[in-house]
Structures are given as structure tokens and as C-alpha cells.
Amino acid sequence: MLKTHQIAHVIMHWMVQKYKCDNMSKVILLNASPRTNSNTKIVLEECAREIEAEGVETEIISLKGKKIQSCIACLKCSETGNCVLNDGLDEIIEKIRHADGFIPAAPVYFGTARGDIMAALQRIGKVSRGGDKFLDWMVGGPIAVARRGGVTLTLQEMLMFFAINNMIVAGSTYWNMVIAGPEGTALEDSEGIETIRLFGRNVAKIIKKVRD
Numbered sequence: 729m730l731k732t733h734q735i736a737h738v739i740m741h742w743m744v745q746k747y748k749c750d751n752m753s754k755v756i757l758l759n760a761s762p763r764t765n766s767n768t769k770i771v772l773e774e775c776a777r778e779i780e781a782e783g784v785e786t787e788i789i790s791l792k793g794k795k796i797q798s799c800i801a802c803l804k805c806s807e808t809g810n811c812v813l814n815d816g817l818d819e820i821i822e823k824i825r826h827a828d829g830f831i832p833a834a835p836v837y838f839g840t841a842r843g844d845i846m847a848a849l850q851r852i853g854k855v856s857r858g859g860d861k862f863l864d865w866m867v868g869g870p871i872a873v874a875r876r877g878g879v880t881l882t883l884q885e886m887l888m889f890f891a892i893n894n895m896i897v898a899g900s901t902y903w904n905m906v907i908a909g910p911e912g913t914a915l916e917d918s919e920g921i922e923t924i925r926l927f928g929r930n931v932a933k934i935i936k937k938v939r940d
């Protein structure tokens with residue numbers, strides 16, 4: 729016998745899928761940089777431009793100024809479909825829930841992803857897995873931005889989120905990494921930017937196939 733909250737999750741899943749069928753496709757891009765003239769932001773803007781050129785809507789959301797906490801393992805999300813922590817992540821989760829694509833992007837800090845993005849991904853994943861599984865078949869992939877080193881490990885860290893949540897990861901002709909140190913210099917890495925542009929187009933194209 730299904731419990732009441734499980735029935736609610738099934739209904740919620742159906743309603744969200746119906747919402748997606750009735751509305752234009754959308755990709756949420758999450759920027760985990762705290763800087764104003766952030767390289768990660770520039771990279772996401774390039775990515776979003778390509779997605780929009782394919783006729784898919786985008787929204788870039790920043791974690792700047794937010795104090796994202798780590799999951800406290802209370803498991804309340806499997807009953808309510810939301811996170812109990814009141815730090816603004818629930819509003820972002822709600823936007824991801826109704827989207828068709830998700831692209832988290834992180835600056836590399838000491839060889840790994842900036843801490844708040846991993847805290848956010850773990851909580852987003854837990855809310856989805858324990859509840860209406862809104863991440864199922866969502867298209868996307870991670871992006872890493874660094875001055876010099878740690879990009880592939882950072883991408884691998886974030887890929888764990890995609891693999892366990894039954895998501896579809898788009899490729900490109902290189903890994904989704906851009907090399908940039910000082911603020912606002914990301915466009916100087918032309919190979920990195922081209923890789924991201926193609927990735928963005930691929931995300932949009934796969935979404936259109938999946939929605940067919």
C-alpha cells in the first residue's frame with residue numbers, strides 16, 4: 729500500500745510533467761561564483777545564448793550572497809517535497825522542478841568545486857530522489873572554471889549528481905572547462921568557450937528530442 733505522501737509525490741510528478749508538456753522548454757543554469765564580474769557567469773551567458781538560439785528558454789541563477797547549508801539528513805523532504813533549511817534553495821529547487829534542463833557551473837577552489845555548489849546539488853538531489861523525482865530525464869551537465877588546475881576532478885564531482893539522479897548528460901568536443909584567472913577574462917579561452925557553446929546547443933537539441 730502506498731503511503732499518503734507517496735501518492736502525493738506521484739500526483740506531483742504527473743502535474744510537473746503535464747506543466748512541461750504545456751509550456752516552453754527551459755534550462756536553469758546555476759552559477760556558484762561569489763564574484764560580481766564572474767568568469768563562471770560569463771561562461772553561462774555564452775552557454776545560455778546558444779540554448780536560446782535553439783528555441784529553448786534559459787534562466788541564470790546565482791548563489792552569490794546566499795549562505796547555502798549542507799543537507800542535515802532529516803529526510804523531511806521525502807514527506808514534504810521541499811527542504812526544511814530556509815536559505816533560499818527551495819525557490820531554486822522549484823524552478824529546477826519545472827525545467828527541462830539543468831547546468832550547474834562552479835569555479836574550482838583548491839582542486840575541487842566551490843563548497844556551496846556541492847551542498848546545493850546534494851540537497852536538490854535528495855529532494856528529487858525522496859519525492860517526485862523531478863530530475864528524471866532532465867538534460868544538462870556540469871561546467872568548471874579555473875585559473876589553472878582541478879577542472880576534471882571538479883567536473884567528475886558534479887557528474888556524480890547527474891548519474892545518480894537518472895539524468896541525461898550532453899557532450900561536447902572537449903570537457904566543459906574554461907581556463908580563466910582574473911575576473912572577467914573567461915572569453916580569452918576561445919577553445920573552452922567553443923566547447924561550452926557546443927555543449928549548450930547539444931543540451932537544447934536533446935531536450936527537443938526528449939520532448940518529442
Ligand SMILES: Cc1cc2nc3c(=O)[nH]c(=O)nc-3n(C[C@H](O)[C@H](O)[C@H](O)COP(=O)(O)O)c2cc1C
Nearest residue numbers: 761766767768835836837838839874875876877908
Ligand atoms: C579560494 C580559491 C581557491 C582557488 N583554487 C583554485 C584551484 O585549485 N585551481 C585553479 O586553477 N584556480 C583556483 N582558483 C581560481 C579560480 O578558480 C578562478 O579565478 C576562476 O576564474 C574563478 O571563477 P569566478 O570568476 O567565476 O569566480 C581559486 C580561487 C579561490 C578564491
